Amino acid sequence: MLRAFTLAAPAKINLILEIQGRRPDGYHSLKTVMHTLALSDSLAFRPRPDGLKVTCSHPGVPMGEGNLVFRAARELARRLRREPRVHIHIRKKIPVAAGLGGGSSDAAAALRGLSRWWGRPDYPGLSGLARTLGSDVPFFLTGGCALGTGRGDHIHPWPEAVGLWILLVNPGFHLSTARVYKKTSLRLTRKKACINMMRQAVRDKNAIKIGQNLFNHLASVVEPEHPVVSRIRQDLLKGGALGAMLSGSGPTVFGLFHSRGQARNLQRQLADRYPVCLLTRTSGSVAR
Numbered sequence: 001m002l003r004a005f006t007l008a009a010p011a012k013i014n015l016i017l018e019i020q021g022r023r024p025d026g027y028h029s030l031k032t033v034m035h036t037l038a039l040s041d042s043l044a045f046r047p048r049p050d051g052l053k054v055t056c057s058h059p060g061v062p063m064g065e066g067n068l069v070f071r072a073a074r075e076l077a078r079r080l081r082r083e084p085r086v087h088i089h090i091r092k093k094i095p096v097a098a099g100l101g102g103g104s105s106d107a108a109a110a111l112r113g114l115s116r117w118w119g120r121p122d123y124p125g126l127s128g129l130a131r132t133l134g135s136d137v138p139f140f141l142t143g144g145c146a147l148g149t150g151r152g153d154h155i156h157p158w159p160e161a162v163g164l165w166i167l168l169v170n171p172g173f174h175l176s177t178a179r180v181y182k183k184t185s186l187r188l189t190r191k192k193a194c195i196n197m198m199r200q201a202v203r204d205k206n207a208i209k210i211g212q213n214l215f216n217h218l219a220s221v222v223e224p225e226h227p228v229v230s231r232i233r234q235d236l237l238k239g240g241a242l243g244a245m246l247s248g249s250g251p252t253v254f255g256l257f258h259s260r261g262q263a264r265n266l267q268r269q270l271a272d273r274y275p276v277c278l279l280t281r282t283s284g285s286v287a288r
C-alpha cells in the first residue's frame with residue numbers, strides 16, 4: 001500500500017505581464033515573468049480504495065469535476081493507465097480568484113505528487129497535460145522564477161531572486177480572469193515592459209531595480225474599474241515599497257520590500273483597512 005504524503009503548492013506573483021496580441025483561439029499571447037512565493041496551499045494525498053476524491057478546506061472551492069485538481073488527477077491516471085485510488089485534501093492558504101495562481105498551483109502539485117506516487121516522476125507528457133488544465137499550470141511544475149511565453153504556458157527558467165519580502169494586499173473580492181482579459185484593449189499595449197532589465201535585476205537580486213521594472217497590462221483594466229486597487233498600490237508605495245503592482249488579473253496587489261521590519265509595520269497598518277494582508281517571501285523552484 002502506498003503511503004500518505006503532503007506537498008506544498010506555492011502562490012505566484014507576476015513581476016511582468018505584457019500582452020503582445022490576441023490569438024485566433026481567443027487567448028492572448030503574453031510575455032510574463034512569474035516568481036513563486038513561500039505562501040502555499042498544501043495537498044495531502046492518501047490511499048482511498050473507493051477511487052478519486054478531492055476535498056478542500058475552503059467552502060467556495062468546488063469538489064468534483066469543477067476542481068482543477070480533480071481533473072489533473074483523473075487525466076494523469078488515464079494517461080498512465082492507473083486507477084486513481086486517492087483522496088486529495090487541499091488546505092487553502094492562498095486567497096482564491098485573487099491573481100496568485102492558487103488553483104493552477106494546486107493542479108500542478110497534484111500532477112507532481114501523483115506522477116511520483118505512480119512511479120513516473122519524469123513522465124514526459126506532464127507539461128503538455130499541465131497546459132490543457134490552464135495557462136499557468138506548466139509554470140508551477142517547477143516554480144522559482146521563469147519567463148512564460150505563448151499563453152504564458154511555454155516556460156523559460158530564469159535565475160531566482162529568493163528571499164525578497166513581499167506584502168500581498170487583497171481588497172476582499174474575486175475577479176474572473178476571463179472577464180479581465182476580455183476587457184483589455186490592445187490600444188493599451190503601447191507601453192512596453194523591459195524584460196531584459198528585469199532579467200538582469202532578478203539575476204543581481206537587485207530589489208530596487210526589480211521594483212522599478214514591475215509591469216502589468218491588466219492593471220489598466222482593473223484599476224479604473226476598481227479604484228480600491230490603485231489605492232492599495234499607492235498605500236504600498238507610500239509605506240516604503242520598492243515597487244507595487246497588480247498580480248495577474250488581480251485583485252491582489254503586491255509590494256516589494258528590502259526589510260522584513262518595514263513590510264511588517266506596513267502590514268499592521270494596512271490590516272485595519274483591507275481584509276487580507278499577508279507577508280511572505282519569494283521562493284525557489286520546487287522538487288519534482
Ligand code: C5P
Pocket residue numbers: 026027028029030133134135136150151152177178179181182
Ligand atoms: O488558461 P486559463 O484557463 O487559466 O485562462 C483563464 C482565462 O483567461 C481564459 O479563458 C482566457 O479568457 C484568459 N486568458 C487569455 N490569455 C492568456 C491566458 C488567459 O485570454 N494568455
